[in-house]
Amino acid sequence: MQELDPWKDIDTDGYLFANAPMGQTWGNLHWLSLILCNNYTGRKSCLEIGTWHGAFSTFLGLIFPNATITADIRDQRSEHTKWLHHLLGVKFEQADCHKVDELRALVNKVVRPAFFFCDGGNKPKEFLLLAPMLQESDIIGVHDVGTEFNCADKKIAECIDMYQLIAIPMYEDEEGKLSYGVTETRSMYWMKK
Protein backbone atom coordinates (compact mmCIF):
# COMPACT_ATOMS: atom_id res chain seq x y z
CA MET A 1 0.00 0.00 0.00
CA GLN A 2 1.32 3.45 -0.87
CA GLU A 3 2.80 5.58 1.89
CA LEU A 4 0.48 8.33 3.05
CA ASP A 5 1.45 11.97 3.12
CA PRO A 6 -1.95 13.62 3.47
CA TRP A 7 -0.52 16.96 4.56
CA LYS A 8 1.18 17.55 1.25
CA ASP A 9 -2.15 18.52 -0.30
CA ILE A 10 -3.59 20.42 2.65
CA ASP A 11 -3.99 24.15 2.29
CA THR A 12 -4.36 26.64 5.09
CA ASP A 13 -7.99 26.00 5.92
CA GLY A 14 -7.87 22.27 5.25
CA TYR A 15 -9.33 19.43 7.29
CA LEU A 16 -8.32 15.79 7.36
CA PHE A 17 -10.77 12.92 7.73
CA ALA A 18 -9.74 9.26 7.68
CA ASN A 19 -6.26 10.15 6.43
CA ALA A 20 -7.37 12.24 3.47
CA PRO A 21 -7.86 15.97 2.89
CA MET A 22 -11.55 16.90 3.18
CA GLY A 23 -13.36 19.88 1.71
CA GLN A 24 -15.91 20.05 4.55
CA THR A 25 -15.74 21.78 7.92
CA TRP A 26 -16.23 19.71 11.10
CA GLY A 27 -19.43 21.74 11.59
CA ASN A 28 -20.80 20.39 8.33
CA LEU A 29 -20.28 16.78 9.43
CA HIS A 30 -22.20 17.51 12.62
CA TRP A 31 -25.11 19.42 11.05
CA LEU A 32 -25.46 17.06 8.14
CA SER A 33 -25.67 14.09 10.54
CA LEU A 34 -28.37 15.95 12.47
CA ILE A 35 -30.29 16.85 9.33
CA LEU A 36 -30.22 13.29 8.02
CA CYS A 37 -31.37 11.95 11.43
CA ASN A 38 -34.09 14.57 11.91
CA ASN A 39 -35.39 14.17 8.38
CA TYR A 40 -35.12 10.41 8.25
CA THR A 41 -37.77 9.25 5.85
CA GLY A 42 -36.24 5.94 4.93
CA ARG A 43 -33.48 7.77 3.08
CA LYS A 44 -31.59 5.05 1.30
CA SER A 45 -28.59 6.36 -0.57
CA CYS A 46 -26.57 9.35 -1.62
CA LEU A 47 -24.75 10.92 -4.54
CA GLU A 48 -21.83 13.26 -4.00
CA ILE A 49 -20.73 15.41 -6.94
CA GLY A 50 -17.03 16.15 -6.55
CA THR A 51 -15.05 13.42 -4.79
CA TRP A 52 -11.66 15.18 -4.61
CA HIS A 53 -9.63 12.95 -2.21
CA GLY A 54 -12.76 11.08 -1.12
CA ALA A 55 -12.68 11.93 2.59
CA PHE A 56 -16.23 13.24 2.67
CA SER A 57 -17.29 10.21 0.59
CA THR A 58 -15.84 8.02 3.37
CA PHE A 59 -17.96 9.94 5.88
CA LEU A 60 -21.05 9.51 3.67
CA GLY A 61 -20.22 5.81 3.31
CA LEU A 62 -20.41 5.47 7.10
CA ILE A 63 -23.95 6.89 7.00
CA PHE A 64 -24.98 5.08 3.79
CA PRO A 65 -22.92 1.86 3.63
CA ASN A 66 -23.20 0.08 0.28
CA ALA A 67 -25.34 2.98 -0.94
CA THR A 68 -22.98 5.88 -1.59
CA ILE A 69 -21.99 7.00 -5.06
CA THR A 70 -19.33 9.65 -5.46
CA ALA A 71 -18.50 11.14 -8.85
CA ASP A 72 -15.62 13.18 -10.15
CA ILE A 73 -14.13 14.06 -13.48
CA ARG A 74 -10.96 12.30 -12.29
CA ASP A 75 -10.00 9.86 -9.55
CA GLN A 76 -7.71 11.54 -7.00
CA ARG A 77 -8.15 9.02 -4.18
CA SER A 78 -5.19 7.42 -2.41
CA GLU A 79 -4.92 3.63 -2.20
CA HIS A 80 -5.91 3.93 1.46
CA THR A 81 -9.12 5.80 0.61
CA LYS A 82 -9.93 3.35 -2.21
CA TRP A 83 -9.56 0.53 0.32
CA LEU A 84 -11.89 2.30 2.80
CA HIS A 85 -14.39 2.87 0.00
CA HIS A 86 -14.21 -0.79 -0.89
CA LEU A 87 -14.94 -1.75 2.74
CA LEU A 88 -17.86 0.69 2.96
CA GLY A 89 -19.26 -0.09 -0.46
CA VAL A 90 -18.69 3.48 -1.68
CA LYS A 91 -18.80 3.45 -5.47
CA PHE A 92 -16.61 5.90 -7.38
CA GLU A 93 -17.86 6.96 -10.82
CA GLN A 94 -15.72 8.89 -13.25
CA ALA A 95 -18.11 11.36 -14.90
CA ASP A 96 -18.52 14.92 -16.08
CA CYS A 97 -21.38 15.97 -13.83
CA HIS A 98 -21.89 19.18 -15.78
CA LYS A 99 -23.17 17.13 -18.72
CA VAL A 100 -26.86 16.48 -18.19
CA ASP A 101 -26.82 12.93 -19.63
CA GLU A 102 -23.88 11.85 -17.47
CA LEU A 103 -25.51 13.37 -14.39
CA ARG A 104 -28.86 11.72 -15.15
CA ALA A 105 -27.16 8.33 -15.51
CA LEU A 106 -25.72 8.77 -11.99
CA VAL A 107 -29.03 9.96 -10.53
CA ASN A 108 -30.73 6.89 -12.00
CA LYS A 109 -28.38 4.69 -9.97
CA VAL A 110 -29.38 5.98 -6.52
CA VAL A 111 -32.23 4.48 -4.52
CA ARG A 112 -34.84 7.07 -3.47
CA PRO A 113 -35.38 9.05 -1.38
CA ALA A 114 -31.75 10.03 -1.55
CA PHE A 115 -29.30 12.68 -0.45
CA PHE A 116 -27.51 14.69 -3.14
CA PHE A 117 -24.50 16.92 -2.50
CA CYS A 118 -23.25 19.51 -5.02
CA ASP A 119 -19.52 20.01 -4.50
CA GLY A 120 -17.98 19.77 -7.98
CA GLY A 121 -16.38 22.53 -10.00
CA ASN A 122 -19.57 24.59 -10.51
CA LYS A 123 -22.08 24.31 -7.66
CA PRO A 124 -24.80 26.58 -9.12
CA LYS A 125 -24.75 24.57 -12.36
CA GLU A 126 -24.92 21.25 -10.49
CA PHE A 127 -27.84 22.53 -8.38
CA LEU A 128 -29.75 23.80 -11.45
CA LEU A 129 -29.17 20.50 -13.30
CA LEU A 130 -30.10 18.30 -10.33
CA ALA A 131 -33.20 20.18 -9.14
CA PRO A 132 -35.52 18.92 -11.94
CA MET A 133 -34.32 15.34 -11.32
CA LEU A 134 -35.28 15.35 -7.62
CA GLN A 135 -38.18 13.30 -6.27
CA GLU A 136 -40.35 13.77 -3.18
CA SER A 137 -38.33 13.73 0.10
CA ASP A 138 -34.95 13.83 -1.61
CA ILE A 139 -32.52 16.20 0.12
CA ILE A 140 -30.11 18.36 -1.84
CA GLY A 141 -27.14 20.13 -0.27
CA VAL A 142 -24.73 22.68 -1.68
CA HIS A 143 -21.28 23.58 -0.47
CA ASP A 144 -19.59 27.00 -0.49
CA VAL A 145 -22.80 28.95 0.03
CA GLY A 146 -22.02 32.66 0.17
CA THR A 147 -18.85 32.33 -1.88
CA GLU A 148 -19.46 30.14 -4.94
CA PHE A 149 -23.22 29.72 -4.50
CA ASN A 150 -25.66 32.60 -4.04
CA CYS A 151 -29.20 31.69 -2.94
CA ALA A 152 -30.43 35.15 -4.00
CA ASP A 153 -29.23 34.67 -7.57
CA LYS A 154 -32.31 34.99 -9.81
CA LYS A 155 -31.92 31.59 -11.52
CA ILE A 156 -31.27 29.81 -8.21
CA ALA A 157 -34.17 31.53 -6.43
CA GLU A 158 -36.54 30.67 -9.30
CA CYS A 159 -35.34 27.07 -9.32
CA ILE A 160 -35.90 26.72 -5.55
CA ASP A 161 -39.40 28.09 -6.02
CA MET A 162 -40.28 26.11 -9.17
CA TYR A 163 -39.16 22.73 -7.83
CA GLN A 164 -40.56 23.33 -4.33
CA LEU A 165 -37.31 22.97 -2.46
CA ILE A 166 -37.84 23.74 1.22
CA ALA A 167 -34.74 24.99 3.07
CA ILE A 168 -33.92 22.89 6.13
CA PRO A 169 -33.08 25.02 9.17
CA MET A 170 -30.21 23.80 11.33
CA TYR A 171 -30.47 25.48 14.71
CA GLU A 172 -31.77 28.44 16.68
CA ASP A 173 -29.49 31.40 17.28
CA GLU A 174 -29.22 33.31 20.60
CA GLU A 175 -32.41 35.25 19.81
CA GLY A 176 -34.32 32.03 19.26
CA LYS A 177 -34.50 32.44 15.50
CA LEU A 178 -34.01 29.48 13.21
CA SER A 179 -30.79 29.68 11.25
CA TYR A 180 -29.32 27.87 8.31
CA GLY A 181 -25.90 27.57 9.94
CA VAL A 182 -24.08 28.59 6.79
CA THR A 183 -21.25 30.34 8.66
CA GLU A 184 -20.30 27.14 10.41
CA THR A 185 -21.00 24.64 7.65
CA ARG A 186 -20.58 26.74 4.49
CA SER A 187 -23.42 24.51 3.21
CA MET A 188 -27.19 24.63 2.89
CA TYR A 189 -29.78 21.87 2.53
CA TRP A 190 -33.25 21.68 0.98
CA MET A 191 -35.88 18.97 0.91
CA LYS A 192 -37.99 18.39 -2.18
CA LYS A 193 -41.65 18.71 -1.24
Ligand SMILES: C[S@@+](CC[C@H](N)C(=O)[O-])C[C@H]1O[C@@H](n2cnc3c(N)ncnc32)[C@H](O)[C@@H]1O
Ligand atom coordinates in the same frame (compact mmCIF):
# COMPACT_ATOMS: atom_id res chain seq x y z
C1 LIG B 1 -14.14 20.99 -3.80
S1 LIG B 1 -13.62 19.50 -4.52
C2 LIG B 1 -14.70 18.33 -3.76
C3 LIG B 1 -14.47 18.17 -2.27
C4 LIG B 1 -15.08 16.94 -1.63
N1 LIG B 1 -16.52 16.86 -1.88
C5 LIG B 1 -14.85 16.95 -0.15
O1 LIG B 1 -15.76 17.34 0.60
O2 LIG B 1 -13.75 16.59 0.28
C6 LIG B 1 -14.27 19.65 -6.15
C7 LIG B 1 -14.07 18.44 -7.05
O3 LIG B 1 -14.94 18.61 -8.17
C8 LIG B 1 -14.32 17.97 -9.26
N2 LIG B 1 -14.94 18.42 -10.53
C9 LIG B 1 -14.67 19.56 -11.21
N3 LIG B 1 -15.43 19.60 -12.33
C10 LIG B 1 -16.19 18.47 -12.33
C11 LIG B 1 -17.15 17.95 -13.24
N4 LIG B 1 -17.49 18.59 -14.36
N5 LIG B 1 -17.73 16.76 -12.94
C12 LIG B 1 -17.38 16.09 -11.81
N6 LIG B 1 -16.48 16.54 -10.93
C13 LIG B 1 -15.88 17.72 -11.19
C14 LIG B 1 -12.85 18.32 -9.12
O4 LIG B 1 -12.05 17.38 -9.83
C15 LIG B 1 -12.66 18.28 -7.60
O5 LIG B 1 -12.11 17.06 -7.20
